[in-house]
Amino acid sequence: MRKLSVLLTLxxxxxxxxxxxxxxxxxxxxxxxxxxxxxEVDEYPSVCECDTMQNKEAQKQCFFKxxxxxxxxxxxxxxxxxxxxxxxxxxxxxxxxPNKKTVFETQKSTDSLSYDITEIDSIIQHNLANFxxxxxxxxxxxxxxxxxxxxxxxxxx
Numbered sequence: 001m002r003k004l005s006v007l008l009t010l011x012x013x014x015x016x017x018x019x020x021x022x023x024x025x026x027x028x029x030x031x032x033x034x035x036x037x038x039x040e041v042d043e044y045p046s047v048c049e050c051d052t053m054q055n056k057e058a059q060k061q062c063f064f065k066x067x068x069x070x071x072x073x074x075x076x077x078x079x080x081x082x083x084x085x086x087x088x089x090x091x092x093x094x095x096x097x098p099n100k101k102t103v104f105e106t107q108k109s110t111d112s113l114s115y116d117i118t119e120i121d122s123i124i125q126h127n128l129a130n131f132x133x134x135x136x137x138x139x140x141x142x143x144x145x146x147x148x149x150x151x152x153x154x155x156x157x
Contacts, residue, residue: 041137045096045146051135064150067094067134071104071152074127081154084115092124092150098136098143104128107149 043056050062071092080087091107106121137146 036140041139041144041146042141043138045137046135047132068150068152070132071128071150072154074131075124075152075154080120080123084120087115087120087154089151089153090120090124092152093147094150095145095147096134096136097145100133100136102131102134104131 044060044063046059046063047066049066050059053059053062093105093107095103095105097103104124106117106124108117136143138144
């Protein structure tokens with residue numbers, strides 16, 4: 001009789017071990033989405049010159065330096081400095097799409113200088129039409145669209 005009561009007790013206890021509640025999928029998804037920092041990417045956009053760097057911050061700095069230098073080089077050959085001698089820096093909004101397409105847009109400056117933004121933008125568009133390909137940023141292994149505003153110094157000759 002004692003063996004039977006021990007067996008029944010074990011059977012009841014073991015049944016309770018298997019009576020676990022299955023977590024709600026929606027609840028788990030919401031918890032996981034709250035853990036993700038949506039304002040940062042896992043990997044910044046990159047170019048071939050910066051791909052060899054292992055440090056995320058060094059790769060980011062390399063990319064922005066490369067991008068700034070490349071834009072300066074491509075627009076310095078134009079008459080932008082002659083048309084607008086008072087402008088020393090322009091703000092360029094760079095958008096890198098997941099399909100590696102890159103769009104450049106001149107942003108209106110907050111300073112008091114008055115200039116035709118559409119004319120400057122058309123010069124920028126023309127000179128950056130054949131810009132080298134940029135590898136898009138990624139978040140959790142998925143290529144994502146990124147946008148940033150880059151100050152570009154117009155070099156005086």
